[in-house]
Amino acid sequence: MKNALIIMQRELRSYFTSTIAYTVAAFFLVVCGYLFFATLKLTQEATIRYLLHNAAVTLLLISPAMTMRLIAEERRTGTIELLMTSPVTDAQVIIGKYLGSLGFYVAMLLLTLQYPLILLRVGAPDKGPMLTGYLGLLLLGAGFLAIGLVASSLTKNQIVAAVGAFAVMLLLWIVSWVGSGGATTFWSEVLRNLSMLDRFENFTKGVIDTRDVVFFLSLIGFCLFLSVRALSATKAR
């Protein structure tokens, strides 16, 4: 664990000195701020449900930019040789990298807490859905980052990593559309269960369904496993 933390620290540090990270964070915060204002003005409702939804879509767009660097950059510059010849396991490298990106995401998320705080001051919003909504957004983002990490660990090209991650996320986002409408069949059920959007929606409604939590956690676990395998494969190449 100590080794993973060392790698995480460097990763976080590198986020906070990189232009990409600041651009991404600025983009996310500006869009969230605008959407908060716009939806509040339009609906006059003291809820962050709309904000959470729009934040999720924004996240879908920008999270590949947060993760594309993680392993791909190490491969491109050759620093991967330092990592993989140091006495740390591949799993420690992946976990460290993942925690680093998660740390940056959480920092970004914390900055959006001002909106619920504003609502709490000026109105009387329902606190439950706000909390579950944020938990949902955290899990969703964590899932996105894990997918992005897999993509980044497969290539040395950051663009490929970003596009690949985005494609997978978008597919998992809209995968239930095929099965919606029409009769409920086995396959429509399977696809609906894979949809990140549907899972996330439950959280914004104030529902914490264990299945949803398990879904995101297993998605993350599976992605980290794939990333470790991809990294180890470099050795046997």
Add this chain to the structure above:
Amino acid sequence: MIEVQDLTKYFGEYAAIEKISFTVEKGEILGFLGPNAAGKTTTMRILTGFLAPTSGRAAVAGYDLATHSLEARKRTGYLPENVPLYDDMTPRAYLAYAARLKGVETRQVRKRVEEVMEATRVTDHADVLISKISKGYRQRVGIAQALIHNPDVLVLDEPTVGLDPNQIKEIRQLIKGLGGDHTIILSTHILPEVEMICGRVVIIHEGRVAAMDTPENLALRLQHSQQISLQVRGPAREVQAKLAALPGVMRVQSIRTGDSVVELLVDGEEKRDVREALAAAVIQNGWGLRQLATVGMSLEEVFHKLTAEEKGVSA
């Protein structure tokens, strides 16, 4: 300290190295010599745990890379050909990171960083971003990184490549000073470097070990005949005839004939040292022996020979 046995690595169909075997004793500096794409980097990457071999065995400090990779890596410092630096860090921060990654105790980190920066002389650029420092400094930070956890074994892949002559000299001195305490494998395609630094050389060519010996012996072994340059004060013709008649002497050429001094080049038979016989003959005849020296083949020629011979005429 390092054992390599029948190491083979295929990249697809292509054999990067095939059945490479050698050992390195504690404190020894071993030179790994070969042209580009000979398999030097692949071998080093296997030794440092970056690549897994297709077959064969490699062990560092008694730990097999296949089964105890982490233990072996703990004891190895590695400078890859492409120095693994993070441009967004300063040397000081980078070395502290490397130290912690390699398991230096937290309390010792700062001290170790100062020590290796002192040893590799990067202290004056310790707080400049790595993206802004020169190639020479980058290389030195790379070596500092390899040294940071005071490893038993150092694996240095082309440590002097891309440096200017002064920097090369400094780095060579630094490496030479590290021998004894550390066991070092160093790869290069620059021959004088091997002659200057290494106690033993492995010449690797097209993925195989072509020769392995001390630089001196290697030169000796490859000489088909021993050549000796001689300066004698005496009658040129008589000197030449008398010396040519000695047993073991194949040919005597006169290079220059001065007033009373003659300069000769003597070819001796393979593996037979005729120097003493020559000296005795000159003295016995009452001539003056001015100079007697072997004309050794430089490793450069050896190397050229080793790597060009197989190609034969087509080369």
